Amino acid sequence: MVKMMNNKDRKISVPVIKRMPKYYCVLDELKMSGVERISSKELAARMGTTASQIRQDLNCFGGFGQQGYGYSVNGLLNEIGNILNVKAVYNAVLIGAGNLASAVAFHLEYLDRGLRVIGVFDNVPKNIGKSINGISTRSIDEIEDFW
Numbered sequence: 001m002v003k004m005m006n007n008k009d010r011k012i013s014v015p016v017i018k019r020m021p022k023y024y025c026v027l028d029e030l031k032m033s034g035v036e037r038i039s040s041k042e043l044a045a046r047m048g049t050t051a052s053q054i055r056q057d058l059n060c061f062g063g064f065g066q067q068g069y070g071y072s073v074n075g076l077l078n079e080i081g082n083i084l085n086v087k088a089v090y091n092a093v094l095i096g097a098g099n100l101a102s103a104v105a106f107h108l109e110y111l112d113r114g115l116r117v118i119g120v121f122d123n124v125p126k127n128i129g130k131s132i133n134g135i136s137t138r139s140i141d142e143i144e145d146f147w
Contacts, residue, residue: 012060019057020084022047027077039070086114093119093146097127097137105133119146 026046030038040051047054058064058071064079065071081087092115094101105117120132123140130137138146 016057016060019047019049020080023057024077024080024084024086027073027080030073031077035073037070038073040065043071089114089116091116091118093117093121093143094132095121095140095143097122097124097130097132102132105135119143121146 023043026043027038030046040054044051044054055065058076061079061083064076094105094117097120101120101122105120117133117135120130120135120137121140121143122128122130122137127137128139
């Protein structure tokens with residue numbers, strides 16, 4: 001259980017917390033598809049659960065929908081994004097500077113998923129000095145001094 005401090009002392013179960021990222025992803029897909037409103041029944045079908053479970057989960061964090069009207073996809077996406085703190089940006093380092101690291105660094109920046117690559121480290125001499133997304137690869141021996 002996780003305690004939420006908002007006007008009331010509420011306990012949110014771990015299973016509810018684990019479902020929140022899935023809600024976020026489904027709602028993001030709906031938004032990208034141009035869907036503006038969704039009922040708990042429709043959302044439940046996409047989530048593989050029941051409408052009652054959807055309502056119970058979302059009620060743990062406040063009332064987001066309107067009976068008979070459903071949920072605003074964009075509004076609910078923003079609310080769940082706030083709950084998950086998706087706008088936070090975390091610094092990350094990549095260990096390895098090969099082709100996979102280059103692809104990962106590019107996609108992390110491109111997708112803007114809350115990670116900022118601030119350092120790249122490798123133990124292969126030919127990769128030291130290689131630029132990945134504008135970051136010069138350093139020797140793995142330098143990682144302790146980097147922090």
